[in-house]
Amino acid sequence: MAKTLFEKIWDKHVVKSIPGGPDVLYIDKHFIHEVTSPQAFAGLEKRRLPLFRPQQIVATADHNVPTINQHLPIRDQLSKHQVDQLIENCKKFGLELYGLGHPFQGIVHVIGPELGITQPGMTIVCGDSHTSTHGAFGSIAFGIGTSEVEMVFASQCLLQMKPKRMRINVEGELNKGVVSKDIILYIISLISASGATGYFVEYAGSAIRSLSMEARMTVCNMSIEMGARGGMIAPDETTFEYLKGRPFAPQGEEWEKKVAQWKELYSDADAVIDKEITINAADIEPMITYGTNPGLGMAINSLIPATETLPEGERKNIIKALQYMGLEEGKPLKGMRVQNVFIGSCTNSRIEDLRLVADMVKGKKKNEHVKVMIVPGSQQVAAQAKAEGLNQIFEEAGFEVRQAGCSACLGMNEDKVPAGEYCISTSNRNFEGRQGAGARTLLASPLTAAAAAITGVVTDVREFLS
Amino acid sequence: MQPLKTVHSTFVPLPLENVDTDQIIPARFLKATTREGFGKNLFRDWRYENDNDQQPKKDFVLNNPLYSGEILVAGKNFGCGSSREHAAWSILDYGFKVVVSSFFADIFKNNALNNGVLPVKVSDAFLQKIFEQNNQSTLTINLDAQTITIDATGDQETFDINNYKKTCLLNGYDDIDFLLSIRKDIEAFEAANL
Ligand code: SF4
Numbered sequence: 001m002a003k004t005l006f007e008k009i010w011d012k013h014v015v016k017s018i019p020g021g022p023d024v025l026y027i028d029k030h031f032i033h034e035v036t037s038p039q040a041f042a043g044l045e046k047r048r049l050p051l052f053r054p055q056q057i058v059a060t061a062d063h064n065v066p067t068i069n070q071h072l073p074i075r076d077q078l079s080k081h082q083v084d085q086l087i088e089n090c091k092k093f094g095l096e097l098y099g100l101g102h103p104f105q106g107i108v109h110v111i112g113p114e115l116g117i118t119q120p121g122m123t124i125v126c127g128d129s130h131t132s133t134h135g136a137f138g139s140i141a142f143g144i145g146t147s148e149v150e151m152v153f154a155s156q157c158l159l160q161m162k163p164k165r166m167r168i169n170v171e172g173e174l175n176k177g178v179v180s181k182d183i184i185l186y187i188i189s190l191i192s193a194s195g196a197t198g199y200f201v202e203y204a205g206s207a208i209r210s211l212s213m214e215a216r217m218t219v220c221n222m223s224i225e226m227g228a229r230g231g232m233i234a235p236d237e238t239t240f241e242y243l244k245g246r247p248f249a250p251q252g253e254e255w256e257k258k259v260a261q262w263k264e265l266y267s268d269a270d271a272v273i274d275k276e277i278t279i280n281a282a283d284i285e286p287m288i289t290y291g292t293n294p295g296l297g298m299a300i301n302s303l304i305p306a307t308e309t310l311p312e313g314e315r316k317n318i319i320k321a322l323q324y325m326g327l328e329e330g331k332p333l334k335g336m337r338v339q340n341v342f343i344g345s346c347t348n349s350r351i352e353d354l355r356l357v358a359d360m361v362k363g364k365k366k367n368e369h370v371k372v373m374i375v376p377g378s379q380q381v382a383a384q385a386k387a388e389g390l391n392q393i394f395e396e397a398g399f400e401v402r403q404a405g406c407s408a409c410l411g412m413n414e415d416k417v418p419a420g421e422y423c424i425s426t427s428n429r430n431f432e433g434r435q436g437a438g439a440r441t442l443l444a445s446p447l448t449a450a451a452a453a454i455t456g457v458v459t460d461v462r463e464f465l466s
Numbered sequence: 467m468q469p470l471k472t473v474h475s476t477f478v479p480l481p482l483e484n485v486d487t488d489q490i491i492p493a494r495f496l497k498a499t500t501r502e503g504f505g506k507n508l509f510r511d512w513r514y515e516n517d518n519d520q521q522p523k524k525d526f527v528l529n530n531p532l533y534s535g536e537i538l539v540a541g542k543n544f545g546c547g548s549s550r551e552h553a554a555w556s557i558l559d560y561g562f563k564v565v566v567s568s569f570f571a572d573i574f575k576n577n578a579l580n581n582g583v584l585p586v587k588v589s590d591a592f593l594q595k596i597f598e599q600n601n602q603s604t605l606t607i608n609l610d611a612q613t614i615t616i617d618a619t620g621d622q623e624t625f626d627i628n629n630y631k632k633t634c635l636l637n638g639y640d641d642i643d644f645l646l647s648i649r650k651d652i653e654a655f656e657a658a659n660l
Contacts, residue, residue: 012659015651016651018630020628020629021629021630021631022628026652026655035496035550036549038499038500039500039501043642047642049646052652079497081497082499085499127549127551128548131549143548143549145550145551145576145580146551147580147581147640148576148577151641151645154642155649155652159641159644159645161628194543198572227543227571293484293546313481316483317482410493411493412493412494429488429548431486431488431547433489
């Protein structure tokens with residue numbers, strides 16, 4: 001029977017099906033971090049259960065960690081307590097922890113791929129919605145809640161209903177100044193913040209195929225922002241090339257064997273798909289969001305859409321969002337002053353993102369009114385950026401280069417955007433208060449963020465480049 | 467987990483769409499390492515002027531003494547955003563047993579069910595009818611029959627829930643109990659596939 005990429009992997013991981021109910025799905029890799037794991041460890045202890053398969057768990061500290069002076073004790077007592085709990089739990093349950101000070105530490109969705117832990121054909125979960133990132137390798141990867149973290153701890157399985165299948169094809173060549181972040185912001189603006197709820201998305205088409213692994217991760221990362229359970233891309237030579245030689249990737253004969261298996265991971269031509277959308281890559285322009293969910297985005301030269309023709313519920317929502325953002329319908333964003341630029345997060349904090357930014361700002365200075373924070377996704381990215389001389393470029397431009405962590409993406413540590421100020425951010429969520437109470441987030445690509453850092457205003461990177 | 471069979475109560479209306487988990491419980495309150503006590507920070511930024519003083523915002527519904535009950539009724543796409551189960555914990559801890567909306571985000575729905583909070587998905591029209599009720603009006607949710615009724619008008623809809631989850635909720639079981647019971651199957655799967 002013809003199968004989709006998703007079904008090929010799912011079906012191979014079903015331990016048991018409950019008639020009329022969920023499937024028992026076997027989980028290959030389980031990533032954990034400090035915020036969503038403590039209650040799961042506590043639950044396990046309460047039931048007096050051991051970890052079922054500790055060697056399939058990978059632990060790091062990322063959400064809460066400071067991004068300066070990581071060698072010093074954490075100052076925020078609550079954060080410190082949470083990170084300490086993770087250290088203690090890992091010790092107690094015999095898990096290796098890539099914590100602060102470890103060369104592998106970093107944002108969980110950055111380190112999995114760069115260490116070669118994330119591989120095609122796997123089922124991967126983490127108590128974090130952006131686990132969808134790992135789907136870029138042709139794996140089924142999705143975020144779970146803490147009760148589910150506990151289930152995987154106890155049994156290496158989850159009870160899951162099979163989602164519906166959606167395919168989004170992006171065909172053709174991308175315009176100048178348009179990168180993968182623009183692709184996904186465009187898709188979400190098209191189908192809305194809930195447009196893919198209940199679906200698992202496969203991204204396909206020539207424009208997706210042409211993307212590097214890191215760019216593919218950016219696309220899959222934001223699948224959750226349209227409500228999808230996850231997103232994935234069939235593995236190909238680009239995938240194998242990226243993985244080869246990474247610390248946890250298979251070696252030697254095992255590598256050959258695995259690659260042969262991975263080559264079978266694609267959607268059969270006549271497989272049934274519940275919903276299919278095809279997008280012309282040429283229609284995508286540099287994107288920016290104006291509202292308080294990632295679906296409220298537009299091409300950077302556009303005017304903020306008028307709300308009068310919208311259905312009542314939606315209209316009320318957008319008016320509320322614009323009020324929060326201090327923006328008006330019918331007005332442009334281009335040229336507007338911003339006070340902050342944040343380059344980082346599991347969406348755009350990899351070495352390629354940093355290189356893109358460095359290319360743009362080399363020899364330039366940031367605008368004096370803008371505070372620019374650049375936060376590498378992992379210790380490895382940080383080390384590489386330093387080795388390539390990128391840090392020097394950033395520092396000369398007046399950027400604040402931080403240490404690895406989630407940072408201002410969710411403002412759990414001290415990296416926050418002040419109330420009422422605008423921040424062009426390469427992260428994935430522009431929710432009210434996400435980057436700090438009252439903070440106003442404009443989501444965009446690293447290129448657009450870099451341009452704004454130099455000019456101090458919302459800038460069309462194409463004009464900046466020419 | 468507490469078993470849940472029927473809920474008969476007044477409700478708290480929140481007629482907003484896309485209520486995301488960052489609004490339900492802002493990230494700065496995720497530093498606790500237990501499941502309890504999140505109710506006081508439910509909808510924190512909509513509820514209070516700032517963190518330091520406890521000055522409630524008068525126009526927010528949770529601060530309006532006219533509205534109370536075990537049921538939260540919210541606009542479309544409730545619970546979108548992060549996977550933080552703290553959102554479900556804060557709703558439960560505040561005292562809600564049921565959330566009614568015309569659309570739920572996936573992860574939130576699972577998290578709610580895993581904590582004994584029942585998400586009831588109704589049609590847009592039915593949701594509208596609920597919002598038109600006054601603050602004395604009650605709703606009855608019968609999980610066994612899978613129905614939700616506006617008691618004053620007799621309007622009724624049925625809602626979907628998969629059988630497995632329904633059994634869990636009715637009896638207060640959770641998934642771990644079940645997964646532990648099939649340990650042999652899991653080991654057999656590993657032996658055959660890994
Ligand atoms: S960078 Fe942001 S979105 Fe990514 S895992 Fe950290 S907090 Fe979540």
